Amino acid sequence: MNxxxxxxxxxxxxxxxxxxxxxxxxxxxxxxxxxxxxxTFFAQGYQLFQATMIVSYAIALLGLNLLTGYNGxxxxxxxxxxxxxxxxxxxxxxxxxxxxxVCLPISGGVALVVGYLFGRPxxxxxGLYLALATFALGIAAPQLLKSRxxxxxxxxxxxxxxxKPEAPFGLPLxxxxxxxxxSLVVGLLMLLVARNLVCGASGRAMRAxxxxxxxxxxxxxxxxxxxxxxxxxxxxxxGVAGSLFAVAVQFVSxxxxxxxxxxxxxxxxxxxxxxxxxxxxxxxxxxxxxPDLAEKVSKAAPWAVYGVVLIVFVYLLPGGLxxxxxxxx
Amino acid sequence: MEAFLHQxxxxxxxxxxxxxxxxxxxxxxxxxxxxxxxxxxxATFSAFIAWALLQAGVxxxxxxxxxxxxxxxxxxxxxxxxxxxxxxAPELSVVVVFIGLLVIFHSMAGWLFGFDVKxxxxxxxxxxxxxxxxxxxxxxxxxxxxxxxxxxxFAFLRLTPLGLAMRAAAENADSARLLGVPVSxxxxxxxxxxxxxxxxxxxxxxxxxxxDPHMMSGVLLYAFAGALLxxxxxxxxxxxxxxxxxxxxxxxxxxxxxxxxxLPLALVLIVTVLVFRPAGLLGRVVVKRV
Numbered sequence: 241m242n243x244x245x246x247x248x249x250x251x252x253x254x255x256x257x258x259x260x261x262x263x264x265x266x267x268x269x270x271x272x273x274x275x276x277x278x279x280t281f282f283a284q285g286y287q288l289f290q291a292t293m294i295v296s297y298a299i300a301l302l303g304l305n306l307l308t309g310y311n312g313x314x315x316x317x318x319x320x321x322x323x324x325x326x327x328x329x330x331x332x333x334x335x336x337x338x339x340x341x342v343c344l345p346i347s348g349g350v351a352l353v354v355g356y357l358f359g360r361p362x363x364x365x366x367g368l369y370l371a372l373a374t375f376a377l378g379i380a381a382p383q384l385l386k387s388r389x390x391x392x393x394x395x396x397x398x399x400x401x402x403x404k405p406e407a408p409f410g411l412p413l414x415x416x417x418x419x420x421x422x423s424l425v426v427g428l429l430m431l432l433v434a435r436n437l438v439c440g441a442s443g444r445a446m447r448a449x450x451x452x453x454x455x456x457x458x459x460x461x462x463x464x465x466x467x468x469x470x471x472x473x474x475x476x477x478x479g480v481a482g483s484l485f486a487v488a489v490q491f492v493s494x495x496x497x498x499x500x501x502x503x504x505x506x507x508x509x510x511x512x513x514x515x516x517x518x519x520x521x522x523x524x525x526x527x528x529x530x531p532d533l534a535e536k537v538s539k540a541a542p543w544a545v546y547g548v549v550l551i552v553f554v555y556l557l558p559g560g561l562x563x564x565x566x567x568x569x
Numbered sequence: 570m571e572a573f574l575h576q577x578x579x580x581x582x583x584x585x586x587x588x589x590x591x592x593x594x595x596x597x598x599x600x601x602x603x604x605x606x607x608x609x610x611x612a613t614f615s616a617f618i619a620w621a622l623l624q625a626g627v628x629x630x631x632x633x634x635x636x637x638x639x640x641x642x643x644x645x646x647x648x649x650x651x652x653x654x655x656x657x658a659p660e661l662s663v664v665v666v667f668i669g670l671l672v673i674f675h676s677m678a679g680w681l682f683g684f685d686v687k688x689x690x691x692x693x694x695x696x697x698x699x700x701x702x703x704x705x706x707x708x709x710x711x712x713x714x715x716x717x718x719x720x721x722x723f724a725f726l727r728l729t730p731l732g733l734a735m736r737a738a739a740e741n742a743d744s745a746r747l748l749g750v751p752v753s754x755x756x757x758x759x760x761x762x763x764x765x766x767x768x769x770x771x772x773x774x775x776x777x778x779x780x781d782p783h784m785m786s787g788v789l790l791y792a793f794a795g796a797l798l799x800x801x802x803x804x805x806x807x808x809x810x811x812x813x814x815x816x817x818x819x820x821x822x823x824x825x826x827x828x829x830x831x832l833p834l835a836l837v838l839i840v841t842v843l844v845f846r847p848a849g850l851l852g853r854v855v856v857k858r859v
Contacts, residue, residue, distance in 0.1 A: 308661065312661075314660065314661055314664050316606075316664070316668065361840060361843075361844045367660045367661075368602070368604055368660060368664070369843050369847070371604070371606075371660075371664050372604055372793055372797075372839065372843075373836075373839055373840050373843060375606060375793075376790055376793065376794075376835060376836040376839045376840075377836055379786055379787075379790055379832060379836075380790070380832040380833045380835065380836040383829065383830060383831075383832045383833055384830070384833050386829065387829055387830055387833075388829065499786070503668060503672060506665065506668060510665055514661065538680060539679065539684060540675075540676040540677070540679035540680035540684075541676070541680075542676075543672045543673075543675050543676030543679070544672075544673060544676035544677070544680065546669075546672045547669045547670065547671075547672035547673030547674075547675075547676060548669070548673065549669075550665050550666065550668060550669030550672065551651065551666055551669040551670070551673075553665075554658075554662045554665050554666050554669070555654070558662065
């Protein structure tokens with residue numbers, strides 16, 4: 241977002257970022273990063289896979305939160321952009337032998353463009369209609385992926401199988417450890433991008449569009465530009481997450497990206513906290529473990545838990561876990 | 570030509586169901602400006618209730634009536650317990666709660682009745698006199714039932730004092746309240762009716778689509794498309810839009826894009842209408858004062 245009006249630029253960032261809290265976060269943050277790196281050496285195969293998935297979900301939730309939390313646009317179909325990222329990576333890796341670390345930015349870029357193109361017409365819609373259009377996108381996505389017109393690339397219903405990359409430079413790590421560390425670095429980079437975006441002038445423009453579109457446009461925020469670029473960026477984040485997902489799971493197929501995924505992402509931001517960066521982590525842990533635990537009770541239980549959680553959080557804890565943690569601190 | 574007529578008729582039959590679901594959506598939207606994302610799953614759940622009653626040996630039309638009654642109370646209860654406190658809530662909270670309801674109804678259907686696909690009987694005998702080469706007995710019967718329901722609903726809204734009060738509450742809640750219309754109760758009634766309409770649509774579509782917890786997700790998408798096409802604040806538009814979508818889906822599915830891309834078609838239709846004519850074909854353009 242290049243065209244930020246001078247009126248917004250002049251505002252001191254510190255006031256918005258709540259200076260006292262910012263100073264206290266780094267210590268906790270450093271501890272968390274150390275812990276996350278330590279996981280590489282203590283966790284085993286499947287646990288490492290779960291940790292990688294948490295990173296992937298957290299990136300997707302960051303993206304969705306930029307859009308829904310900070311910009312006020314409701315998306316119920318972000319699973320579709322996750323699918324775009326995953327499929328771009330899978331197709332490039334399996335069909336053209338492109339290395340995974342080249343696929344990652346390409347996946348993000350393609351998802352960004354797709355998101356921008358979807359967001360451009362959709363931004364003419366009021367919030368509720370956007371929710372409706374993205375809801376339709378989320379439901380229709382698996383059928384599009386299954387379509388026989390795209391089968392030469394997507395592999396139709398049977399999907400694409402991938403190989404897990406080995407650690408480079410002769411590092412003494414196995415494939416799971418290496419890819420987890422790689423994902424962690426990507427996740428931290430994405431967090432940095434999101435933080436800078438939110439704390440800077442473009443973040444203020446995004447929030448201004450959410451809180452009072454008319455006033456924001458009156459002081460010179462380019463409304464439709466701001467909204468569609470945010471949509472693109474959000475989809476880009478989700479695409480990067482999808483790319484990590486494809487490599488971690490080593491397999492993509494249309495039914496992975498059904499409506500349940502989009503709903504999971506929505507649950508993730510509601511549980512973590514709408515409009516918070518930390519919430520992405522809490523939300524990712526939640527959607528990684530809770531459905532699995534619930535599935536042991538019954539096949540219907542993950543859905544039931546999601547439904548109850550959604551309604552209970554809206555009524556009792558609208559700030560999500562991130563606000564709760566902050567209030568306790 | 571024969572095949573074309575056949576597809577046209579099948580489209581109208583499917584369109585009848587979309588039209589009634591679209592009508593249920595419009596009833597709620599008109600009154601509260603909420604889009605009920607859970608409408609499809611609620612209808613599926615109603616169809617499951619009917620299935621359970623039929624399994625227990627209850628005669629069809631008795632089960633039908635009981636299901637409609639239960640669904641009416643269910644809709645009204647949801648409005649009372651869950652939707653009413655949200656009257657002044659931000660848009661995101663409302664959408665999240667509706668998605669929550671969708672998920673809950675889906676899981677309840679799966680939990681109580683299982684995820685396997687079930688056969689649902691048609692109330693109309695296979696060899697009834699109104700069967701023809703063009704339309705099966707069930708298609709024609711379902712169309713008659715849904716259209717009769719729509720007609721009764723319109724008569725209720727246009728001709729009875731209660732219907733007038735409901736329209737007043739939807740049109741201008743504050744003025745209606747000043748005139749002594751119990752607006753909250755009218756909204757509850759509206760949700761109840763939407764639940765009942767969904768139940769009828771669910772029972773009519775179940776013999777063709779077969780019953781499982783996912784049954785209505787596609788139908789809901791077409792209903793959205795139909796409601797938007799007709800104009801989301803216009804009940805007549807919703808019915809017309811639903812029929813048009815049904816025919817378009819069948820003809821395009823047969824002749825142009827193939828059956829496997831029917832859901833993306835609904836997506837394209839929804840986005841196209843929203844971008845080029847957000848008010849729909851018959852809808853009122855709402856001018857907002859700022």
